[in-house]
Amino acid sequence: MxxxxxxxxxxxxxxxxxxxxxxxxxxxxxxxxxxxxxxxxxxxxxxxxxxxxxxxxxxxxxYDALLFPAKNAYRKSTLIQNLTERSPSLAWPKCRVLSVFHMRPPAKFYRLRTRTTKDKKEQRPKNAWDILESLVELFAHSLNELDMIFLDFVSLPLGTIEAIGRIRNLRVLRLGIHWAIGTMFTRVAVKCGPAETRPDSPCLRSLIIAAQNLKRLDLEHLHPVVLSSTIGSDLANYQLPAITQLDLGVDWECSLDGFVSLAAALKPTLKVLTLHGNSRDYGRKVKPIFEILRETLEGISVYSEQVLTQVLDFEFPKLRVFATQFWMGCICELLTQKMFSYAPIEIIALDEGAAEYRMKRSLPFDPFANKPKLRRLILSDSSDYDYHEPPPKPIRSACKAHGIEIIKLARNRGISEMMAL
Structure with missing residues (x-):
């Protein structure tokens, strides 16, 4: 039985x-x-x-997701040894996500580090780079996502970069820099030198070139000051992976020229742009990124209304999915903007907390009258208590009249999940 x-x-x-x-x-x-x-x-x-x-x-x-700080990397030596000694006749465990935090830079800050030596006594890796490289090699058959947060510099041994390039199905690469609060500009912008003398851009370039199956590049936690303004042109002579999604953090008081240059290099395949944080100059420095990508973008996610106001008069001829967390106006006002007038928009995601006040009022006119392809309205919410509460009646009635489905999602859901709906 x-x-x-x-x-x-x-x-x-x-x-x-x-x-x-x-x-x-x-x-x-x-x-x-x-x-x-x-x-x-x-x-x-x-x-x-x-x-x-x-x-x-x-x-x-x-081992689906392995997450650990670099200072504790040595604890993974036992795992590496056990897997290395595992019988070839047994099925191999899978790891889809590998995350390493607080990786310290090499002794010489401005050069990509070469492969380190092994501990002769124990014949096993003795630092975070070797541990990372060993894990990448052991799980090269199953890894899909790789997250690396560095201290001060994005820099890896050449051998580790080569190992990352051998991951068959690496789709998501996340890179960031961590530093103590209050030391952002002292350590990164002053003591560590200008972007042209740092290893970050060459290392990022090498990683992009090596990971030929990459689909998403997430630089939300990478300070733009560390990227040179020529990183895009530096990639021009190489065959690049077909990256379709780029995530950037824009909550910085500095030039975004490195991000602009990178966006230009990735434009041929880029379809989705996610901007995290509140722009401190009302989105003016972000505007050039949209000017470069507006003709090809199919999905846009912006956190700040300040960024959004800079591009409301842009035309996005391929835009299908749009998401924002802060839009304090009426949905009617939003959908009459030029950016939606020429877009084949299918999904719109708004933060329910920001939109609810306006939605409870009667809508001045039908916001969906000229949106024949719109099929879903996503309301993002972080409230555990109101998750099952229905949306305000005016918006429910308008959606019902046009056959638009209303979906509630947690606020931490990304635009890639929305585009898959």
Whole structure:
């Protein structure tokens, strides 16, 4: 007689995802890392059911996401040794996401570090770069996302960059710099020298060139001052991966010329742009990025209304999905702007908290009258208590009249998830 232990792998995966989602059902503000930790704890509990499940969850979920600070990288040596000694006849565990934080720069700041030596006594990696390289090589068959947060400089050994280039299905690369509060400009802009003398741009260039299957480049936590204004032209003579999504942080009081240059280099394949943070100059420095990409963008996500006001009079002939967290005006006012007049818009995402005050009032006119392709209105919310409350009646009536589906999503859902709906 069949029982739960005989379930197909596909069904077991569905059950697993349901258990993780149920655990986080009332935590709409849960970060991606919190979800990963929840998934790991669920995996550990389910492995206790029986030997069959223990083996299956070991392979498919136990190491699905590995996150650790560089100072604790040595703790992964045991994992590396166990995997290295694992019998080739046994199925290999999978890791989709690898995240390393607080990676220290090489001794010589302005050069890409060459491969380091091994500990002769124990014959195993002895620093964070070697640990990272070993993990990349061990999970090259399954890795999809790689996150690296550095201290002061984006710099990697050449051997590590080459290993990253051998990851067959690397789709997402996230790079950032961490520094103590109050030392941002002292350490990065002054003591560490101008962008042209730093290793960040050459390292980023090498990573982009190496990762030929890359689809998303996330630089939300990378300070733009570290990128040279010529990084785009430096990439011109190389075959670039077909990157379709670029994430940038714009909450900086400095030039964004490096970001502008990079956007120009990625324009041939770029379809989605996400801008995080509040622009401190009312979006003026961000405007050149939109001027370069407006003809090709299919998805735009902006956090700040200040950034949005700079591009409302732009035409986006391919724009299908638009998301913003802060738009304090009426939805009617938003959809009459020029940026939507010539766009085949299909999905609009607004923050429910910002939009609710306006939506409760009667709409002055039908906001969807000239939007024949619009099929979904997403209301993002971080409130655990109001998640199941229906939207205000005026907006519900307008959506119903045009067959537009209203969806509520947690605020931490990204535009890539919205575009997949």
């Amino acid at each position: 069949a029982n739960i232990l005989d379930l197909p792998d596909e069904v077991l995966d569905i059950i697993f995802e349901y258990l993780v989602s149920a655990e986080l059902a009332y935590n709409l503000t849960a970060s991606l890392n919190e979800r990963r930790r929840c998934a790991r704890s669920t995996t550990i509990n389910l492995r206790l059911v029986c030997r069959k499940w223990a083996d299956w969850f070991y392979i498919h979920h136990l």
